[in-house]
Amino acid sequence: MKKLRISAYWKGVIAAAAPVLATVQAAVDDRTLDTSELVTIGAAALVALGVWKVPNKTPDDAPVRGHRM
Numbered sequence: 001m002k003k004l005r006i007s008a009y010w011k012g013v014i015a016a017a018a019p020v021l022a023t024v025q026a027a028v029d030d031r032t033l034d035t036s037e038l039v040t041i042g043a044a045a046l047v048a049l050g051v052w053k054v055p056n057k058t059p060d061d062a063p064v065r066g067h068r069m
Contacts, residue, residue, distance in 0.1 A: 008051070009051055009052060012047060012048065012050075012051030013048050013051060013052075016044040016045075016047040016051070017044065017048075019040055019044055020041055020044045023040045024037075
């Protein structure tokens with residue numbers, strides 16, 4: 001069976017989504033959205049955007065030294 005590989009993009013999105021989910025859950029619990037919670041959501045959105053904009057290079061995709069593509 002082939003091993004499942006998660007791209008760097010999805011790893012970044014998953015890492016950014018975890019604090020957002022915790023923040024949204026806390027906001028729902030107290031029924032208010034504080035400035036600190038908005039900052040957490042905004043920072044996670046910037047991380048997801050940055051991960052999306054950076055090209056995904058895995059060892060399999062990287063050019064081999066000495067070879068031209």
